[in-house]
Amino acid sequence: MILMIIEKTLAVKLVPFAMMLAVTFTAAAAKPVETELFAAQWELSASAERLLTIDAVADIVNAWSTDSRQQIELQYPGGEEGELWVYQLMDGLVALGIPSGNLLAVPGSGQGDVIRLRVIRTGENYK
Secondary structure (H helix, E strand, O other): OHHHHHHHHHHHHHHHHHHHHHHHHHHHHHOOOEEEEEHHHHHHOOOHHHHOOOHHHHHHHHHHHOOOOOEEEEEEOOHHHHHHHHHHHHHHHHHOOOOHHHEEEEEOOOOOOEEEEEEEOOOOOOO
16 A cells, blocks of 8 residues: 555656656757858868868767768858868768768858758658
8 A cells, every 4th residue: 555655656756757858858859950160170171081070060970870861951152162162071971971862052151151061850750
């Protein structure tokens, strides 16, 4: 009898706590990963091997690698120079193992010296 009372008391107190934890972890997992790559950083690490030394790129690659159904959106500065830069970056990401089909180049970063990178979560069963 005492055990049943203890179990009910624990259940009443633990269930709301467990639900709060689940909501917290779901919200954290759903938070999009976004970062910026500046031209000055790129000039120092333009090779694929050295791309991962840039925190912004490492963060994006790590976030993408948790689920390969995701895409990486690269918002780049317009014009020929911006296109050249984004395609060089995409080549480097492919060399790191990200399929080109998972990369989406979009003009219009809003700044001439910035590429904005964002992991786009896709698929109904995103983990």
